[in-house]
Amino acid sequence: MVSEANVLVIDDEQTVCDSCERILSEKGYAVRTSLDGEEGLKHIEKEPFDLVIVDLRMPGTDGIGVLRRARERRPETVVIVITGYASVASAVEVMKLGAADYLPKPFTPDELSSAAAKSLERRIGPAVVEEEELIGEKLTVLIEPAEFRKMLMELGRYVYIPWRSANGLRYSVAGSAPPGEEVIWGGIRPVDPLKSFFFEPRSRVAVYPSWRPEVLSPADLADLQRVIAGVKRCDLQALNLLDKIFLEGDFIDPVYKAARENTLVVTADCSGPTSSCSCVLMGLDPFCEEGFDLNVSEVSDGLVIEAGSRRGKQAIEAYHAKAWTKEVETFHLEEREERRRQVREAIVQMNGDFLPEEPYEALVQEGSDSPLWEKCAEACVGCAACTQVCPTCHCFFLYDQPERESKVKGRYERIRAWDSCQYAAFARVAGGANPRKSREARFRHRYIHKLVDMKEAHGVYGCTGCGRCIDVCMGRIDMREVIWELSGVEV
Amino acid sequence: MTTGLMNPYQPIKAEIKGVFPETSNIKTFVLRPRVLFPFETGQFVELTVPGVGEAPFTPSSSPEIEEKMEVTVMKVGVMTSALHEMKPGEWVGLRGPFGRGYPLTDFVRKEIVIVGGGVGLAPLRSLFLALVHRLEDYERIVFCYGARSPSDILYKNAILNEWLKLDPRMSFRITVDKGDDGWKGNVGLVTTTLDDLDINIPNSIAVVCGPPVMMKFSTFKLIDLGYRPEQIYLSMEKNMSCGIGKCGHCQLGKYYVCKDGPVFSYDQIKDAREIWD
Numbered sequence: 001m002v003s004e005a006n007v008l009v010i011d012d013e014q015t016v017c018d019s020c021e022r023i024l025s026e027k028g029y030a031v032r033t034s035l036d037g038e039e040g041l042k043h044i045e046k047e048p049f050d051l052v053i054v055d056l057r058m059p060g061t062d063g064i065g066v067l068r069r070a071r072e073r074r075p076e077t078v079v080i081v082i083t084g085y086a087s088v089a090s091a092v093e094v095m096k097l098g099a100a101d102y103l104p105k106p107f108t109p110d111e112l113s114s115a116a117a118k119s120l121e122r123r124i125g126p127a128v129v130e131e132e133e134l135i136g137e138k139l140t141v142l143i144e145p146a147e148f149r150k151m152l153m154e155l156g157r158y159v160y161i162p163w164r165s166a167n168g169l170r171y172s173v174a175g176s177a178p179p180g181e182e183v184i185w186g187g188i189r190p191v192d193p194l195k196s197f198f199f200e201p202r203s204r205v206a207v208y209p210s211w212r213p214e215v216l217s218p219a220d221l222a223d224l225q226r227v228i229a230g231v232k233r234c235d236l237q238a239l240n241l242l243d244k245i246f247l248e249g250d251f252i253d254p255v256y257k258a259a260r261e262n263t264l265v266v267t268a269d270c271s272g273p274t275s276s277c278s279c280v281l282m283g284l285d286p287f288c289e290e291g292f293d294l295n296v297s298e299v300s301d302g303l304v305i306e307a308g309s310r311r312g313k314q315a316i317e318a319y320h321a322k323a324w325t326k327e328v329e330t331f332h333l334e335e336r337e338e339r340r341r342q343v344r345e346a347i348v349q350m351n352g353d354f355l356p357e358e359p360y361e362a363l364v365q366e367g368s369d370s371p372l373w374e375k376c377a378e379a380c381v382g383c384a385a386c387t388q389v390c391p392t393c394h395c396f397f398l399y400d401q402p403e404r405e406s407k408v409k410g411r412y413e414r415i416r417a418w419d420s421c422q423y424a425a426f427a428r429v430a431g432g433a434n435p436r437k438s439r440e441a442r443f444r445h446r447y448i449h450k451l452v453d454m455k456e457a458h459g460v461y462g463c464t465g466c467g468r469c470i471d472v473c474m475g476r477i478d479m480r481e482v483i484w485e486l487s488g489v490e491v
Numbered sequence: 492m493t494t495g496l497m498n499p500y501q502p503i504k505a506e507i508k509g510v511f512p513e514t515s516n517i518k519t520f521v522l523r524p525r526v527l528f529p530f531e532t533g534q535f536v537e538l539t540v541p542g543v544g545e546a547p548f549t550p551s552s553s554p555e556i557e558e559k560m561e562v563t564v565m566k567v568g569v570m571t572s573a574l575h576e577m578k579p580g581e582w583v584g585l586r587g588p589f590g591r592g593y594p595l596t597d598f599v600r601k602e603i604v605i606v607g608g609g610v611g612l613a614p615l616r617s618l619f620l621a622l623v624h625r626l627e628d629y630e631r632i633v634f635c636y637g638a639r640s641p642s643d644i645l646y647k648n649a650i651l652n653e654w655l656k657l658d659p660r661m662s663f664r665i666t667v668d669k670g671d672d673g674w675k676g677n678v679g680l681v682t683t684t685l686d687d688l689d690i691n692i693p694n695s696i697a698v699v700c701g702p703p704v705m706m707k708f709s710t711f712k713l714i715d716l717g718y719r720p721e722q723i724y725l726s727m728e729k730n731m732s733c734g735i736g737k738c739g740h741c742q743l744g745k746y747y748v749c750k751d752g753p754v755f756s757y758d759q760i761k762d763a764r765e766i767w768d
Contacts, residue, residue, distance in 0.1 A: 085527070086525070086526035086527060087526055087527035087528075087529070088503075088526060088527075088528065089529070091497070091526070092497055095497055104525065104526055205498070205500040206498055206500040206501040206502070208501065208502050208504075208539070208541070208584055209502075209504050209541065209582065209584065245737055246737060249735075249736055249750070250735070250736075250750070251499040251735035251736065251737075252499075253499070253735075253737060254497075254498050254499075368764070394737065394739065395738055395739030395740070396733070396737075396738050396739075397732055397738065398500065398544075398545070398732055398733065398738070399544060400539070400541075400542055400543065400545070401542070402542060410541070412541055412542045414500055414501075414502075416500070419738070419740070421739060421742075426730075426740065427729070427730055427740060427741075427742070428730060429728055429729065429730045430546060430567045430568035430570070430571065431565075431567050431702070431728070432567075433702075433703050433728070433768060434768065435729070435743075435765035435768040436765060436768075437768070441765070445742075448764075449742070452745075453742075453744070453745045456745055457745065
């Protein structure tokens with residue numbers, strides 16, 4: 001397929017055109033060249049090229065102009081920009097305009113042919129899911145549990161559904177579960193924090209040396225046609241917070257973005273609670289009303305499925321056509337409301353004692369010199385389990401190691417791995433200074449960060465009340481009790 | 492779109508063009524990035540020693556020179572020890588530039604006092620060279636610098652042979668904690684150089700960079716002299732790892748030093764816990 005590709009090289013230097021032609025012809029591409037941007041565009045108008053290689057700086061219509069118009073006229077054309085005046089800024093600009101790659105001159109024949117092959121390969125890679133848009137009107141249907149399971153299986157290549165394990169619910173790949181076993185849509189959040197699907201405990205984020213500003217290799221992004229089902233509100237809230245951290249600002253995390261775009265998130269109403277559940281203390285309900293692709297609510301007649309995104313809506317419509325779904329009746333929605341109300345009430349009841357009168361940010365800020373922190377630090381063993389299981393904790397460190405897959409010597413990969421502010425060396429600088437030397441300072445830091453800083457930065461608490469940190473703490477520290485004590489109540 | 496996204500974790504290649512020992516444990520590396528790498532003075536870069544890891548440094552060279560970049564590095568840990576072993580012709584990785592540098596537009600027509608300690612002179616050299624580039628924009632520059640001993644003075648040749656002779660609008664006050672037989676200059680902490688500043692403080696800007704304890708006492712001294720917190724700029728050293736405001740290591744109060752700093756006005760961070768630690 002690749003060997004039949006048509007390539008057009010546009011560069012005002014004859015020697016560059018000639019050498020590109022020679023290199024790519026040897027690889028079996030059909031190559032044409034042009035010394036002028038306008039003339040090149042005329043070729044593109046006349047016939048479709050699979051790949052256009054264009055110089056950035058040319059008299060008349062430059063590389064940006066060619067890229068822009070080529071992408072307009074023939075969006076399927078893959079464009080590689082080459083330049084003798086490389087800079088990060090121009091690389092960013094051409095990438096934003098849709099170039100597949102950016103290659104500073106001089107480049108070796110191997111670099112050119114590998115860039116060409118990679119870019120063409122990427123074109124036939126997995127379809128890129130377009131930006132999510134909230135749908136105007138809600139689409140809600142009723143479906144049998146078994147049929148919904150079939151529907152999920154058709155929605156992605158890897159389908160994770162909540163399965164009962166000895167420790168609680170776990171997300172398991174659907175095919176690996178025992179046949180006939182029922183999917184658990186109710187219950188509380190699974191044991192694993194949802195973040196681990198998008199921000200994995202360890203992932204490769206770069207390979208070097210590369211002497212150009214790299215785009216992520218498609219190999220790192222493939223195989224992610226995923227569905228994750230059974231997500232509870234506490235985890236969805238956390239995911240929305242991680243979205244702000246990894247997808248907003250000047251720098252977007254490409255690994256997170258790829259995982260997020262290639263995953264369908266199916267939430268489910270909580271039927272909890274367990275003793276550590278405390279979403280209501282963080283201002284959350286135990287069910288989802290937005291931010292999901294599909295939401296599942298159990299009712300007596302089956303499952304009420306609601307679409308929350310265009311992707312979710314398309315999924316329902318596709319299965320509606322197969323007559324798997326039924327119209328949802330008003331009494332189904334009323335039953336859903338009643339069930340939600342009851343679960344919420346149960347969680348409120350269980351947490352009644354813990355509701356302080358003041359907002360947490362004020363309590364934590366005012367109590368920042370409280371002797372309570374020292375007391376807590378005595379119970380804390382510094383194991384950092386609380387941050388590992390926390391669905392919003394996203395601190396990581398980067399380390400480099402020899403690249404394992406290729407046999408090329410001198411190639412390294414950069415790994416991003418979970419880290420924790422509870423580890424003693426977390427904030428230490430090489431010179432030895434450490435702003436949080438004591439366990440007390442580190443313990444307090446976690447509370448201030450979650451309940452004050454994150455609220456200020458993102459408008460929501462960095463705690464979603466999932467209760468996992470309470471469940472795993474070896475020092476039996478309960479975040480709710482800490483807040484309660486800060487508000488002046490003896491525990 | 493997923494494809495075509497820049498990867499902020501990917502270092503680009505830079506060749507080491509020169510290595511210059513400054514003191515017994517500090518070297519300046521001249522780097523030539525394979526693509527143009529413009530930066531603002533005060534911004535930092537993440538420098539990778541291949542296979543070893545990376546660490547943040549603020550370039551010590553002028554931002555006006557595009558084709559090369561210099562970093563001045565003290566040997567303190569695994570990464571910097573590996574870097575100190577490297578020779579011209581070898582390559583390192585670069586990411587960045589990251590963060591906010593010195594707001595030079597706010598310095599225009601001001602009397603600028605620069606207070607540096609130890610290897611903290613590295614970013615200040617870049618600032619100084621940037622200021623010198625448009626010297627006519629500024630009223631005057633007073634450069635105060637303290638080193639542990641005469642042999643610890645950074646850029647000694649440049650200071651003594653070039654900078655001192657540049658222009659009468661600039662003055663230098665250099666001091667060492669402990670002198671030696673050949674030293675005829677001031678002895679004392681860098682704060683002592685601020686004692687008899689002949690400066691119109693309301694029209695002044697102060698810039699401080701150095702070890703935490705030096706920054707603390709220099710800042711307090713400037714406040715005592717009558718500087719308002721918003722007139723003092725600090726270049727904060729934290730454990731910047733990702734450089735892009737996500738990994739959490741460099742948190743300072745509500746800020747991430749890597750994206751909100753490393754240059755802050757003292758006014759921004761004066762109430763932050765753990766500021767001087």
